[in-house]
Structures are given as C-alpha cells and as structure tokens.
Amino acid sequence: MRLALMPLAFFATLAVPLAHPAPACGDALRLNEILAGPARDWDGSGAYSARDDEWVEVVNAGPSPLDLGVYFITDADSVPRYAFAGTLGAGARRVVFGREAYDWERATGRPAFGLSLGNGGDAVLLWRVAAAETLLADAYAYRSHEAAPDRAVGRLPDALGEWQLFDGLNPYSGTASPPGNGCAPSPLAPNACDFTPAAGSTWGRLKALYR
Numbered sequence: 001m002r003l004a005l006m007p008l009a010f011f012a013t014l015a016v017p018l019a020h021p022a023p024a025c026g027d028a029l030r031l032n033e034i035l036a037g038p039a040r041d042w043d044g045s046g047a048y049s050a051r052d053d054e055w056v057e058v059v060n061a062g063p064s065p066l067d068l069g070v071y072f073i074t075d076a077d078s079v080p081r082y083a084f085a086g087t088l089g090a091g092a093r094r095v096v097f098g099r100e101a102y103d104w105e106r107a108t109g110r111p112a113f114g115l116s117l118g119n120g121g122d123a124v125l126l127w128r129v130a131a132a133e134t135l136l137a138d139a140y141a142y143r144s145h146e147a148a149p150d151r152a153v154g155r156l157p158d159a160l161g162e163w164q165l166f167d168g169l170n171p172y173s174g175t176a177s178p179p180g181n182g183c184a185p186s187p188l189a190p191n192a193c194d195f196t197p198a199a200g201s202t203w204g205r206l207k208a209l210y211r
C-alpha cells in the first residue's frame with residue numbers, strides 16, 4: 001500500500017509515541033545522512049531555500065529490493081513529514097529534499113513546512129507501518145553543531161557505521177560530539193572521505209562539486 005495515497009484519517013490513527021523507543025534492530029531501510037542547515041541550492045532547483053534544501057538520505061541495507069511504501073519520516077515532534085513510495089534496490093540510496101516533503105504535505109492536506117528540521121537540535125525518525133503497528137525503523141537525534149550551515153551528519157560507512165559530522169564545507173572546531181571528520185556531505189552518493197581538503201583537494205574543487 002502507498003501511504004501517500006492514504007486519507008488524513010489514516011495518519012491520525014498512528015500512535016506515534018513522544019518518548020522515542022529504541023529503533024528495531026536490523027530494519028533494512030536505514031537513515032544514512034541528514035543535512036538540517038542548508039546554505040546552498042542542494043536540490044538543484046536554481047534557488048536557495050532554507051526549507052526546500054534540507055535533505056535526508058536513506059539507504060537500503062538489505063540484500064533485496066525494498067517496498068518503500070510502508071515507510072515515512074517525522075522529526076522530533078512526530079508529525080509525518082514525508083511518506084515514501086516506490087521501491088529501492090539493494091544497497092541503493094534515496095534522498096528526500098525539503099521541497100518533496102512540502103509537496104507531499106500539500107498533496108495530503110497537511111500544514112506544509114517541509115521536513116522541518118530544527119537548526120538548534122532536533123531528530124529524524126524513520127517509521128515502518130506493519131499491519132496495525134507502526135514501528136520505529138531508525139532514528140537519529142542531532143545537536144545544533146550538526147545542523148550548522150552546510151554540515152551533514154551521517155553514518156560511516158554507509159548504513160551501519162557510527163554517526164559522524166561531515167563538516168568539509170563548514171569546518172567545526174568545537175568539542176561537542178561527534179567531532180568533524182573534514183569530509184563533504186554526499187547526497188545520493190556513498191558517505192565517504194574522498195574529497196577532503198586535508199587529502200589534497202582544493203577548496204575550489206570542493207566548492208565546484210556543489211556548484
């Protein structure tokens with residue numbers, strides 16, 4: 001079934017708890033990278049928008065294609081912000097931009113705020129609908145330094161690694177955890193440290209990657 005086609009009443013029945021339980025281990029779809037404080041045109045629309053250019057990357061960590069139609073995203077206030085549709089191949093990634101969340105909210109008759117990722121600290125929760133239950137598939141709570149302009153936080157390696165701060169575009173010198181790894185955000189690409197200034201890439205080359 002496709003949640004995007006569900007009536008409002010469907011989501012009104014989701015008993016999403018405010019105290020977030022630990023996510024179920026081993027769900028095939030995982031949160032992989034989050035950029036909550038965009039400072040450039042990440043979605044390639046031709047314009048910068050603090051709302052539209054936020055993004056969340058998920059990855060299929062399982063061995064076979066996944067039906068994405070049972071998954072949806074909320075932030076810490078547990079209000080559904082985007083319901084996925086379609087399928088995702090094994091090992092493949094999907095990025096949801098704030099604009100897509102905004103369009104989904106409008107299409108489903110909701111107040112439209114996009115992904116609504118707070119820059120002072122917030123959380124991203126990934127939920128899976130299984131029969132009458134709504135299960136927490138994955139979650140990550142981030143602090144304000146992880147939501148500073150053009151910093152992403154993501155797993156390294158993809159899907160299963162520890163969450164790291166990808167601060168290559170806006171280096172972080174503070175002491176909060178996680179510290180910066182000097183690597184660039186990577187929407188739709190594997191989380192990696194291929195283009196770090198310390199590894200010889202020039203700032204100009206790094207900037208050219210993101211227009």
Ligand SMILES: [Ca+2]
Pocket residue numbers: 040041042043044045046047048049052053
């Ligand atoms: Ca944009």
Ligand SMILES: [Ca+2]
Pocket residue numbers: 032033057154185186187188189190191
């Ligand atoms: Ca990535």
